[in-house]
Amino acid sequence: MPASRPDAPPEPPVLVLFRNDLRLADNAALNAAVKTGRPVLPVFVFDDGADGGRPPGGARRWWLHHALERLCASLSERGAGLILRRGPTLATVLSLLDDTKANAVFWNRRYDPAGISADSALKTALRDRAVEATSFDGQLLHEPSRLTTTTGGPYKVYSPFWRALVSSGEPRAPVAAPKAIRPLHEAVASDTLEAWSLLPTAPDWAGGLRDTWTPGEAGARQRLADFLDARLERYAESRDRPAEAVTSRLSPHLAHGEITPFQIWHALARPDIEAGARDLEKFRKEIAWREFSYHLLFHNRDLASKNVNRDFDDFAWRPDAGLVAAWQQGRTGYPIVDAGMRQLWRTGWMHNRVRMVAASFLTKHLLQHWREGEAWFWDTLVDADPASNPASWQWVAGSGADAAPYFRIFNPVLQGEKFDPDGVYVRKFVPELARLPDRYIHKPWEAPADVLSHAGVKLGTTYPVTIVEHRKARTAALAAYDAMKGTR
DNA sequence: TTTTGAGTTGTTCGA
């Protein structure tokens, strides 16, 4: 241990950059910094788009505020503070070096294209200044460049990617949080969280988010424990039923790095887990989808803006702001779609099955560009992820890698009847239909007049008339697809 | 180089 005589020159600290890794457990960069035995200065560097990536949307800003409060509290329990700085990563870190005389900077790697560029520029600049710069893993089980086909290329199909992931060996074990952090005693300037104005005001739309989520590392741990304890054993059977809360809901915690896939993967292997092999495999495959999305993003920097399948550059979208608005606000007249869009608006999250139905509806029934939907989800989802969000939208739209065949057009009535058979989900988020009998809950327009009036439903007044007719919309979508193929 | 098997999540139609 270094001497700490009061007259000794101050020992240079190690800076630990926090970005999408708002946790102390399984934090490789923080652990390595603590292990040096030197003072550690944790800094949250909020590039907020200044590194060239996408600034977080409204829902993630709300989450970030609370996650930072939690992170700050758990750092203080261990003796350290959290410095807040906003700006481009390189300039921000260089000014921190001036302020602190630090001679080492540690961080966990980011995997969005702008983050990769900014961090590699940072590494070069620091090494030019003889400052130690070291990056660590944590966000992904596999470096996106590491899994390759036998010919060395990137995977474009999920199944072979999954097989490669499984056969590439067990992911490393997670590491425990440091028990104590040696603080830096000199004061370092920090922004205040309030000054960043991450919380919505006028109006405060975050009530539903507060009721639904507990941002922060402890919340993530609790969510994982609940999932393993009560939900995983019904996962394979019920994961497609939005009214049943059997999905893990870990996505926003993963997106903010409050928990790592290493922690999740290893928790699934615990001997006390009572779940069938089918449940475990299904869930592991979802974790692997997240990995696959990052793999795609790594090899397609423009995933959020350009069709992976360039044939779709010729697709005849029919831009219509009114249709997009009706979809966003959950007034399409299709109960399962509207329930999903309202769940998203109210809680910052939507069940996976309903995401597919709602996304298919926007791109195929309404012929609106998938980018419209991707942008709306980016702004409203607490789990908005730079890889999963665009990869999944392109998958649904048919323009992505390993995408759904275009002719698979979800029928919103059948999907509702199949996965929300007793209408519990629809009734929760579309209360104006709550008194309709099950038989009509997914197709109120077929209900006889007396049934509607008895349920207090007036189509076109209390609940919208369908904005497009399913059969016609389906035919039009298939025709648009054929036209695109014809232009090749 | 060529061959071969396979490919998240669906719907509709007609027998």
Add this chain to the structure above:
DNA sequence: GTCGAACAACTCAAA
């Protein structure tokens, strides 16, 4: 009501 075929070939990945 149930069941199988058609939907569109095409590209990927491994042998």
